[in-house]
Amino acid sequence: MAQTGRVVVCEGQDFEIREYPVPDPAPDTILIKQELGGICGTDLHKWQQKFEEETLLGHENVGIVAALGKGVKEDYLGNPLKEGDRVVFHPRNSGVAYGYRGSSEPFSGGFADFIYLSDSMNCFIKTETPPKVGVLSEPFAIGVHAVMRANIQIGDTVIVQGSGAIGLMTMVVAKLSGAARLIMIGGPAKRLELAKRLGAHVTVDIEDVPILEERRELVMSHTPRGEGADVVFECAGFLPAVPEGFGYVKQDGTFVEVGHFVDVGSIELNPNVHFLRPNLHLEGIWGSRYHHFVRGMAVLENNELPFADMVSHVLPLERVCDGFDALDGKYELDGETVVKIAVGSGV
Amino acid sequence: MARTGRSVIAHGQEFEIREYPVPDPAPGTLLLRQEMSGICGTDLHMWQNGIGRETILGHELCGVIEAIGQGVTADHVGRPVREGDRIIVKPGTDGNGAYGFQPPGDPIDFTGGFSDYVYVGLPNTVFLQTEAPAEVAVITEPFTVGVHAVLRGDVKLGDTVIVQGSGAIGLVTANCAKHSGAAQVIVVGGPADRLALAKRLGADVTINIEEVPSVDERREIVLSHTPNGKGADVVFECAGFLPATPEGLGYVRHSGTFVEVGHFVDMGSIDLNINQLMMRRNLRFEAIWGSRTEDFVRGLRLLEKNEYPYGDMVSHVLPLEKTLDGFQALNGTYRLGDETVVKIALGGNAR
Numbered sequence: 046m047a048q049t050g051r052v053v054v055c056e057g058q059d060f061e062i063r064e065y066p067v068p069d070p071a072p073d074t075i076l077i078k079q080e081l082g083g084i085c086g087t088d089l090h091k092w093q094q095k096f097e098e099e100t101l102l103g104h105e106n107v108g109i110v111a112a113l114g115k116g117v118k119e120d121y122l123g124n125p126l127k128e129g130d131r132v133v134f135h136p137r138n139s140g141v142a143y144g145y146r147g148s149s150e151p152f153s154g155g156f157a158d159f160i161y162l163s164d165s166m167n168c169f170i171k172t173e174t175p176p177k178v179g180v181l182s183e184p185f186a187i188g189v190h191a192v193m194r195a196n197i198q199i200g201d202t203v204i205v206q207g208s209g210a211i212g213l214m215t216m217v218v219a220k221l222s223g224a225a226r227l228i229m230i231g232g233p234a235k236r237l238e239l240a241k242r243l244g245a246h247v248t249v250d251i252e253d254v255p256i257l258e259e260r261r262e263l264v265m266s267h268t269p270r271g272e273g274a275d276v277v278f279e280c281a282g283f284l285p286a287v288p289e290g291f292g293y294v295k296q297d298g299t300f301v302e303v304g305h306f307v308d309v310g311s312i313e314l315n316p317n318v319h320f321l322r323p324n325l326h327l328e329g330i331w332g333s334r335y336h337h338f339v340r341g342m343a344v345l346e347n348n349e350l351p352f353a354d355m356v357s358h359v360l361p362l363e364r365v366c367d368g369f370d371a372l373d374g375k376y377e378l379d380g381e382t383v384v385k386i387a388v389g390s391g392v
Numbered sequence: 393m394a395r396t397g398r399s400v401i402a403h404g405q406e407f408e409i410r411e412y413p414v415p416d417p418a419p420g421t422l423l424l425r426q427e428m429s430g431i432c433g434t435d436l437h438m439w440q441n442g443i444g445r446e447t448i449l450g451h452e453l454c455g456v457i458e459a460i461g462q463g464v465t466a467d468h469v470g471r472p473v474r475e476g477d478r479i480i481v482k483p484g485t486d487g488n489g490a491y492g493f494q495p496p497g498d499p500i501d502f503t504g505g506f507s508d509y510v511y512v513g514l515p516n517t518v519f520l521q522t523e524a525p526a527e528v529a530v531i532t533e534p535f536t537v538g539v540h541a542v543l544r545g546d547v548k549l550g551d552t553v554i555v556q557g558s559g560a561i562g563l564v565t566a567n568c569a570k571h572s573g574a575a576q577v578i579v580v581g582g583p584a585d586r587l588a589l590a591k592r593l594g595a596d597v598t599i600n601i602e603e604v605p606s607v608d609e610r611r612e613i614v615l616s617h618t619p620n621g622k623g624a625d626v627v628f629e630c631a632g633f634l635p636a637t638p639e640g641l642g643y644v645r646h647s648g649t650f651v652e653v654g655h656f657v658d659m660g661s662i663d664l665n666i667n668q669l670m671m672r673r674n675l676r677f678e679a680i681w682g683s684r685t686e687d688f689v690r691g692l693r694l695l696e697k698n699e700y701p702y703g704d705m706v707s708h709v710l711p712l713e714k715t716l717d718g719f720q721a722l723n724g725t726y727r728l729g730d731e732t733v734v735k736i737a738l739g740g741n742a743r
Contacts, residue, residue: 306667310665313661313662313663315662316652316655318658320652326677327678329676
């Protein structure tokens with residue numbers, strides 16, 4: 046291809062758009078015309094800590110097959126694939142994940158006009174879902190992973206800490222897996238309204254109840270006999286949320302850590318009080334595997350809930366920086382509360 | 393009965409022997425003549441912190457049925473029981489208090505094992521008849537903690553397992569991991585005599601923390617015994633020493649399991665890095681609080697087969713008068729007489 050395409054390159058905390066020639070896909074690889082790429086909490090945390098080298102972010106993507114390398118005839122599920130089909134892909138491959146590589150591989154991230162899946166081992170799935178649903182496939186797979194590891198059972202009371210994208214998706218997957226009572230702790234108010242539309246029975250706004258002891262009393266009052274939840278998911282990525290969350294687990298219950306994808310330091314924990322006395326079961330969730338992605342896509346394609354409403358903003362490539370700034374504090378952009386911000390090449 | 397019997401009353405850090413009238417067992421209850429009762433790490437830690445109210449300690453206990461209350465014909469699994477049979481008791485009773493943690497007379501006397509008699513009179517008590525010798529039967533309760541730990545840790549055939557701590561809980565956990573099919577059991581602990589016993593109970597490798605006091609050096613040696621140096625499938629923290637928790641989390645392979653079996657008593661807090669120690673490793677973490685009835689049913693049958701020298705875990709049997717000596721030995725030197733301390737048992741009839 047003689048074409049060129051734009052790529053957003055991040056260094057330090059600066060974003061720069063550059064033009065690169067678009068490659069022809071080698072055998073067993075594919076080239077995708079980007080439709081949407083989500084900004085993830087991990088991108089945000091890494092950006093807050095500043096990039097030492099030029100990095101191409103964006104690992105949550107949906108796009109249209111622009112060109113297929115020799116030998117690529119079907120998707121990961123065995124469905125026939127051709128140019129023009131919409132696909133989502135899992136960022137894991139045989140090398141460094143897509144969305145985390147350097148500028149020597151110009152189309153390796155999702156904040157670009159094209160995405161080149163240059164490794165021979167890829168997991169991409171053809172989909173009919175609208176782009177605003179497809180763009181959720183990667184974070185949704187993390188929710189699937191978290192809920193499967195938590196072993197949610199029918200009728201469970203579930204508490205989710207954090208009403209960002211991961212918190213909302215984890216809550217949705219818990220609901221679809223049989224949880225009967227969903228308590229979402231987070232903020233701001235608009236995110237909690239969305240949580241209700243997605244199935245939360247009770248929402249607790251941390252801005253309304255900033256004092257830990259009061260919040261604890263309120264949250265526990267919504268659990269059976271005030272004894273805590275069967276499963277607590279920590280999706281806030283905020284260190285003090287971890288000991289707070291341990292306090293919400295009932296005896297013999299489960300705590301799932303889905304928040305700290307980036308190292309934000311240590312927090313004091315008491316092994317006797319936090320772990321042993323509740324006879325705690327804890328799971329730490331690191332990303333997702335292909336099978337979580339496959340299951341998650343099947344759920345998203347059913348489209349039984351207003352998944353697309355989680356995409357609060359779609360920005361052009363030039364406004365990536367605005368998206369990061371909004372996620373870095375105020376959760377407001379263009380007069381709207383931010384949930385998931387997607388960047389679109391055609392916007 | 394007009395007889396009396398002795399109980400050791402613990403308060404603060406003092407022990408006092410008192411005499412109480414020996415009860416006739418009410419219907420549905422049993423009176424045991426105590427044979428042996430182990431001093432547990434929990435007892436020790438409570439004593440170190442100062443025991444807040446008068447308590448009859450001793451929740452690891454075995455004895456012989458002295459008198460049987462009306463209507464008691466079988467144990468929890470249906471084995472018939474009669475006077476003269478040896479019995480072990482699960483200390484927790486689901487809401488009716490626990491043997492070894494009650495004040496005298498609340499609600500009955502002789503609720504702890506550091507006594508001449510044990511009155512198995514708390515409602516809903518689980519007890520099991522056994523043919524195991526007393527020095528093996530007395531290990532049952534700590535052994536069930538090991539059973540609980542390996543079940544929750546889900547130890548599988550061929551697993552590499554690391555056990556931190558070579559006290560009684562560490563030793564039984566290593567043994568239970570071996571029973572569960574672990575191929576490489578690595579015990580990190582000390583002193584040397586305890587590690588020698590760990591080997592006889594099934595450990596493949598032992599690492600003496602006295603010889604390798606630096607955490608970094610120890611880490612290198614411990615990991616060198618795991619596949620590709622990448623860590624163990626399951627790590628059991630049985631030391632009850634706060635810095636052992638972050639050290640042990642660092643011994644788990646990616647997607648492996650960490651089992652916390654050490655901090656039965658509140659020893660305070662420690663800084664843990666949630667990203668490095670829990671998330672990045674895709675960790676499964678289980679914390680073990682005591683043991684459950686099923687662990688007693690499973691564990692006692694294993695002990696009765698006596699395929700390992702379980703009785704050797706009881707390093708000392710002391711008379712009730714020497715309770716304090718036992719606690720002092722566990723509180724630092726790990727020596728009593730000329731022997732390294734492992735499990736100290738108090739015997740109602742010991743001299």
